[in-house]
Structures are given as C-alpha cells and as structure tokens.
Amino acid sequence: MPKNVNITTVISILDLLAPHSCRGCGHLGEVLCDRCKNYILQGTPLIQPKSLPPHFPPIYSVGERSGLLDQLIHEYKYNSTRALASKLAELLDHRLPHLDGTVVIVPLPTSTAHIRERGFDHTLHLAKKFAKLRHYKVAPLLVRTKNTVQVGTDRKTRLKQADSAFAISDHAKINPATTYLLLDDVWTTGASMEAAVKKLRHAGAKDIKIALLAVSTLDD
Ligand SMILES: [Zn+2]
Known part of the structure; x- marks a missing residue:
C-alpha cells in the first residue's frame, strides 16, 4: 500500500466495495x-472518567476509546457511515442500566461547521437510534450559541469556552420529574459535558445522567 493512503481512504474504498462487511x-x-x-462488550466499561467535579451525574460508557470501538466511532463521525449508528446504539443499550420513568435524551449539540462537513448531526442521529431501542424521547434542549470549536489548551480556558458555547433552547420545558440523559460520543476533557450539566441544572433539571460511547484515557 502506498504510504500516503491513509486508513480513512482504505475504509472508504472498502465501504464502496462491500458496504455491509463487519x-x-x-x-x-x-x-x-x-x-x-x-x-x-467484553472490555471494561469506563463508568467514571478521571478528574470529575463534585456532585457530577453518573456516567455510563460503552468502553475505553481504543481498538475497534475507537475505529467505529471514527468512521461513523468522519466518514459519515450512518449504518454504524444502529450498532453503536445497540452497544449503548447493552451498557446502560434500565432507567425508570420518563427519559429524555439530550444530545450534545454538534457545531454547524461539523454538521456541514459530515452531512449530518452524528450525535442527534445516534440519539434517535438509541431512543428507538429504549422507547425514550429525544429533545435537543441544548443549542450552540456560537460556532466555536474548542481550541483552548488548558482546562480552565476550555471550561470557559464550553460554558459560553451552549445555551438552553428557547422552547425547552424542563420537568424536574424527568430523567435527562445527556449523550455524547467521546469524553475527552469533559469540558462540554460539564457545561451541558450546568445549563440543564440551571434550567431546573433534577435528574441527569450521562451516556457516552467512549472515554478517552489519553487526555487529561
Ligand atoms: Zn466481526
């Protein structure tokens, strides 16, 4: 294989040749x-990432961001292989415990630049697939206030950026009796999730839980 052919290109070619291969x-x-x-699923689910703020909601994840799981998430996001959404949703379904009462999935908002690039909102799409399996609702209660992608290098800057990047949607009606399940693909710094939790709590959400596809252990 020529050196300049990257793995993404190889996957794209494979996808054209055999769209339904494992x-x-x-x-x-x-x-x-x-x-x-x-x-x-034999791998260990990383329930809690490192360095969480106090009183943070419970976190459930499919596993560590490595190997095949990492490869699937990467292809889903960057090659826009929508067929993977159902499989990733199944993995979430296996990992997440049964949740009582009304559950509303709140996908973390993707920047519009990324949606344009990829042709779809990958987190919202995943949320819909997962909601179907569990009979949950999906409500994009969080919106982006501006289209900045996190660029800060230190934790404090990232938290500040994430905090001003999200807002509660104008039409959002928060019910304190509802469980809000925040959904994101990968936990890296946790800054976006921290900001999302803060906004939801501020709007009156009492029961928040977090679902992730993977936790990256490389970044702090
Ligand atoms: Zn296989």
Missing part, C-alpha cells in the same frame, strides 16, 4: 457482526 473481522453481512459486538 468493521472488526470483515465478515459479510452487517457493519458489525455479533461476535465483534460481544468482543467490544
């Missing part, structure tokens, strides 16, 4: 076969 083992049929799905 990303883990190449087996024809589905984008993720049951064996590879179980392989991911």
